[in-house]
Amino acid sequence: MDLINSIVRGITSSSIYxxxxxxxxxxxxxxxxxxxMLSIIEGLINNTQKIDQVLxxxxxxxxxxxxxxxxxxxxxxxxxxxxxxxxxxxxxxNQIRKTSCTTLNSFQWKALSFIANAFGMHQIGYALRTKAIxxxxxxxxxxxxxxxxxxxxxxxxxxxxxETAKEILFRRIPIRKNxxxxxxxxxxxxxxxxxxxxxxxxxxxxxxxxxRNFAEFVxxxxxxxxxxxxxKEKPGNEIDSFDLVVRINYKGKNALANREITGSKTNxxxxxxxxxxxxxxxxxxxxxxxxxxVVQKKAKNTxxxxxxxxxxxxxxxxxxxxxxxxxxxRILLDLLMFNAEEIKIFNxxxxxxxxxxxxxxxxxxPGLRSLALHDKTTQINLIRNLWKNEICKVDRExxxxxxxxxxxxxxxxxRLYPR
Numbered sequence: 001m002d003l004i005n006s007i008v009r010g011i012t013s014s015s016i017y018x019x020x021x022x023x024x025x026x027x028x029x030x031x032x033x034x035x036x037m038l039s040i041i042e043g044l045i046n047n048t049q050k051i052d053q054v055l056x057x058x059x060x061x062x063x064x065x066x067x068x069x070x071x072x073x074x075x076x077x078x079x080x081x082x083x084x085x086x087x088x089x090x091x092x093x094n095q096i097r098k099t100s101c102t103t104l105n106s107f108q109w110k111a112l113s114f115i116a117n118a119f120g121m122h123q124i125g126y127a128l129r130t131k132a133i134x135x136x137x138x139x140x141x142x143x144x145x146x147x148x149x150x151x152x153x154x155x156x157x158x159x160x161x162x163e164t165a166k167e168i169l170f171r172r173i174p175i176r177k178n179x180x181x182x183x184x185x186x187x188x189x190x191x192x193x194x195x196x197x198x199x200x201x202x203x204x205x206x207x208x209x210x211x212r213n214f215a216e217f218v219x220x221x222x223x224x225x226x227x228x229x230x231x232k233e234k235p236g237n238e239i240d241s242f243d244l245v246v247r248i249n250y251k252g253k254n255a256l257a258n259r260e261i262t263g264s265k266t267n268x269x270x271x272x273x274x275x276x277x278x279x280x281x282x283x284x285x286x287x288x289x290x291x292x293x294v295v296q297k298k299a300k301n302t303x304x305x306x307x308x309x310x311x312x313x314x315x316x317x318x319x320x321x322x323x324x325x326x327x328x329x330r331i332l333l334d335l336l337m338f339n340a341e342e343i344k345i346f347n348x349x350x351x352x353x354x355x356x357x358x359x360x361x362x363x364x365x366p367g368l369r370s371l372a373l374h375d376k377t378t379q380i381n382l383i384r385n386l387w388k389n390e391i392c393k394v395d396r397e398x399x400x401x402x403x404x405x406x407x408x409x410x411x412x413x414x415r416l417y418p419r
Contacts, residue, residue, distance in 0.1 A: 027318035030107075031373075034114050034323075037061065038369055041118050044079070051079050058115060067103050070095075071112055075119055082418075089123065096127040101134035106151065109135060110322055118372040122413040126406060129322065129377060133159065153186060158321035158378060160385040162194045182318070189319050192336040193382075195389045210311035211337075217293065218244065218338040225335070226262060227328050228361040229347040232397055239263030239346055246335070248327050249275040252287030255361070262347070268293040270313060270331050279303060297330070320382065323375030329382055332392060344393040350380055350401060352412055371417060377406055 040057045043049035049057075055072050062068050074092055078085040104112075109132035116125035133155050140152030141164075149168055156165035169183075169190055191198050224242035228249070239245055240263040250269035256262045269291050271279060276296045279285060280303075288294060288308055296303070299312045313334040317325055325333075328348050335343055351371065384402045386392045394402065401409065 030110075031324060033061070033111070034373060037111070037115060038118060038372065041115070042369070051076060061111060062108060065103075067099060068108070068112070071116075074124070075115070075121070078119055078121055085121075089121075093124060093127045096124070096131065099131070101131050101138055104131070104135070106132045106135045106139070113322070114372055114375075117375070118369070120414060120418050122371070122376075122410040122417070123407065126377060126410040129375075133321075154319055154321045157189065157193055157319065157385075158381050160193075160381070160388065165190055165194070185314075185316065186319055188337065189316050189333070192333065192391065193385055193389065195391055198337065198339070211314075213309070214293065214295075214311050215338045218335065218340050220339070220341050222342045222344075223335060223340045224263075224344055224346055225328060225331055226346045227348040228357045229349050230257070230353065230355040230357060231261060231347045231349070231395070233395070234258075234260040235346050235395055236260040236263040240265045242344070244268060244340075246270065246331060248272070248331070249361070250287065250291065253290065257361075266290060268295060270295045270327060270334075271297065272327055273297050295331075295334070297327075320378050321375075322378050324373055325382070326374050326379055329379055332383070332386065336386075336391065342393065343391075344395070345383070345398060346395050348383075348394070348398050350376055350398075350409075352401060352409070352416065354416070371413065376409075376413065380406065380409065 037058060040049075040054055044051060044054045055076060059068070059072060070092075074085070074088075077088070101109075109128050113125045113128035113132065116122070116128060136148075136151050136155045140148040140155075143149060143152075153165055153168045155161075156168065169187060188198065190196070221243040223244045223246060224239050225246045226239055226248075228247075236259050242265075244267040245263060245265045246268045247266050248269070249271055250266055253264070253266075256264070256266075271294065276298055279288075285305075288303065288305060292309065294303055294308060294310045295313050296310065297313055297315075303310050313330060314337065315330070316333045317330075328345060332343065332345065380402070383392070383394065383398070387394055387399070387402055
């Protein structure tokens with residue numbers, strides 16, 4: 001563990017930048033580092049540490065320089081003098097915009113963005129994230145460095161930059177045996193995001209019985225992905241009109257909201273890791289027999305019940321720009337492999353609401369921890385790009401959010417989640 005800690009702490013230094021490779025283990029290390037930072041910040045939230053201790057501990061992840069020192073001064077003001085923070089916030093955002101992207105490396109920009117989001121400084125977090133994108137483009141555009149090229153691919157996918165992503169994937173990226181599988185996965189992600197035909201002969205389900213059977217089940221169908229959000233409208237009848245209705249963490253018909261909101265039909269349920277673990281020990285899980293398919297996030301969670309079709313979802317997390325995807329995004333990317341006729345997302349508002357979930361879905365309300373770990377800009381950009389490229393459809397509430405500039409969305413997050 002000491003070795004892992006030293007790697008994680010050192011990864012933000014400029015000398016370590018060349019190790020970054022989203023096709024390798026860097027995403028795992030990055031998420032581990034973010035969780036370490038969160039545990040430090042939660043010490044402040046839980047009143048077990050004071051702000052001086054927290055800022056000192058967070059500072060240990062970075063090489064010291066004036067910009068980082070200024071950033072932590074802003075964090076202190078946010079924590080201690082909210083009115084002063086609100087007064088000076090725009091000035092600091094403008095300062096970030098004027099700062100050269102080469103002042104820090106992309107790891108440092110992303111890590112500062114993560115910390116800002118974890119403290120409820122979403123507009124500042126977005127400005128810092130934008131600098132990370134700029135740095136990756138500047139370093140990777142003419143580089144022959146394998147890791148810089150791979151990082152540029154994730155940024156291009158995030159920005160909906162088809163030309164750059166295509167050039168990297170089909171002209172610039174050297175094929176190495178140890179990352180060939182990840183390169184194939186990157187090709188698949190590129191085809192899904194930009195609407196190119198998928199060569200099914202090279203995909204997993206040509207060799208995997210679970211996926212071949214699922215492909216036959218989904219192919220040519222109209223599919224509704226129903227989030228557990230609480231919408232302003234009542235799309236229940238439209239949801240039930242789809243051939244297949246997909247839900248998250250289905251726990252039986254009685255756990256659903258009003259039929260006018262969620263519909264009543266369920267064919268497939270995807271289960272996240274937490275609920276997948278709980279399913280293993282549940283004594284009464286006969287509700288599983290309501291489903292035609294169970295899809296679980298982790299193979300280790302696989303249900304063993306007679307006459308229940310189960311598969312493990314495919315994971316594209318390491319190829320996205322920052323953070324860990326939420327379940328709707330994971331489900332969407334997983335389903336896009338299987339040639340459905342149409343996929344439409346319902347009841348997803350990216351937590352931009354005072355009423356996050358319908359009653360009965362979860363007692364846990366997402367907070368700053370969730371917004372930071374899942375990096376909402378990455379989540380929104382992914383669905384926005386797929387929607388703009390007519391790969392998926394969304395309901396009117398989601399569409400209204402996708403039409404908003406990201407800067408306005410971050411301002412709304414800051415209003416809803418100040419601490």
